[in-house]
Ligand SMILES: NC(=O)C1=CN([C@@H]2O[C@H](COP(=O)(O)OP(=O)(O)OC[C@H]3O[C@@H](n4cnc5c(N)ncnc54)[C@H](O)[C@@H]3O)[C@@H](O)[C@H]2O)C=CC1
């Protein structure tokens with residue numbers, strides 16, 4: 001299939017390698033303000049920057065090109081993207097993390113949250129560690145993890161920082177260390193012990209492979225989907 005890469009940075013280049021190895025053709029490599037004709041592509045993969053993701057996505061949907069977005073930090077416009085996708089009968093997938101491992105980790109996190117929900121002696125908190133070039137904090141993955149806990153416990157929201165006076169908030173610590181592709185931990189601390197679940201990405205290949213698999217999957221479909229649909233995780 002003919003792929004448009006919207007964003008040709010670290011992820012765009014990693015996706016290019018995997019897409020070509022799976023027999024696809026890259027017909028557009030859009031960086032910054034490049035002017036493109038999106039209709040040249042069968043499908044678009046957006047890994048750009050928080051300020052650009054929404055306009056990249058609307059350009060695809062307005063031109064009947066299905067679009068995968070992995071860009072984080074733009075979700076204040078997510079509902080508008082969903083509405084446009086429905087209006088245009090298009091195809092759209094956003095995932096804060098496209099790796100198979102993290103999508104399993106998301107389900108594990110929800111199961112653990114259910115089990116911990118009645119144990120009031122445990123306090124939940126999270127940490128995400130990423131490379132120093134990352135623009136947003138907390139990471140999209142950490143936000144999805146927090147949402148998984150909120151759905152299954154009495155927690156109401158999350159806060160960025162290591163302490164919160166709000167009993168109903170989940171504190172998320174964001175650390176920036178050179179070259180770290182992405183590490184996420186969820187802790188339940190009590191006076192007597194700690195339960196920890198952790199996902200460590202060793203490189204960006206898992207994110208990129210998941211995005212290409214999602215692009216292959218959405219090609220003949222219309223609707224708004226998630227990685228859970230793509231991977232058929234129950
Ligand atoms: N969902 C997932 O699995 C993953 C998501 N990400 C997210 O993907 C995004 C990109 O990550 P990286 O590739 O590491 O960043 P990067 O900074 O290496 O690449 C972003 C690229 O987008 C370009 N860009 C700027 N304006 C643009 C526009 N209007 N249209 C198209 N491109 C534009 C920049 O010039 C840059 O080359 C970030 O939001 C990051 O958090 C990163 C890894 C995995």
Ligand SMILES: O=C(O)C1=N[C@H](C(=O)O)C[C@H](O)C1
Pocket residue numbers: 072096097130134135138139140141142181182183
């Ligand atoms: O910016 C990154 O690099 C990553 N961003 C995503 C996020 O914000 O969760 C996914 C992954 O952790 C890498």
